[in-house]
Amino acid sequence: MGAGYAGVVEQTPQAQPVPRPEWFALPRPGSHGVEGKVLLDSANLVLALLRFGPQSTIDEHPAPFPIDVICLEGAGLFSVGGQAGRLRASERVQWPAHRAHRLWTEDVPMVTLMVEHRGASRGA
Numbered sequence: 337m338g339a340g341y342a343g344v345v346e347q348t349p350q351a352q353p354v355p356r357p358e359w360f361a362l363p364r365p366g367s368h369g370v371e372g373k374v375l376l377d378s379a380n381l382v383l384a385l386l387r388f389g390p391q392s393t394i395d396e397h398p399a400p401f402p403i404d405v406i407c408l409e410g411a412g413l414f415s416v417g418g419q420a421g422r423l424r425a426s427e428r429v430q431w432p433a434h435r436a437h438r439l440w441t442e443d444v445p446m447v448t449l450m451v452e453h454r455g456a457s458r459g460a
Contacts (some may be wrong), residue, residue, distance in 0.1 A: 359387065366395030369441075380455030386439075386448045388412060393440035402453045403431040405439065410446035414439050423448075 356374035369392025376383040386394075388410070396415065405414065406428040414423050415438045416431050423429055423439075423446075431437040433456075439448070 362386070362394065364394060364397075367393060370394055380453070382450075382452035382454060384450045384452075386450055388439075388441045388446040388448070390441055390443050390445055392445075394438060396436050396438040398434050398436050399431070399452070400433055402433050402456050403437070404451040404453070405429050405431070406449040406451070408447045408449055410441070411444045412439060412441040412446040412448075 354373075354375045355377045356372070359371040359373055362370040362372050369389040371387045373385040374382065375385065385408075405423070407423045407425050409425055411422065411424045414421055414429050415436075416429070417435050417437075421429070
């Protein structure tokens with residue numbers, strides 16, 4: 337450790353375990369065939385991997401914060417405010433705060449990175 341900026345003492349960074357490193361069944365009622373891993377859970381930001389099997393869904397619901405969903409593998413569908421679209425590997429979609437949204441698959445599995453901006457109010 338040493339003196340940092342303006343007298344702040346610097347600490348050596350320490351590796352920390354992620355909140356939920358193992359796949360778990362998503363506990364939302366109305367959702368099925370979706371598993372998750374929570375990689376980061378802070379006051380302002382949540383990062384989670386979501387793994388969808390074929391014919392899987394997360395039911396339509398709003399969230400009080402904006403969400404970015406990035407498709408890492410496979411393909412699926414999403415809806416925001418009742419308007420549907422396709423989501424493929426290497427694409428992303430943003431869901432504004434307080435807007436109903438849904439994510440599902442048909443015959444192809446999908447893996448996504450979900451980014452919840454809990455400290456943000458954009459899109460409200």
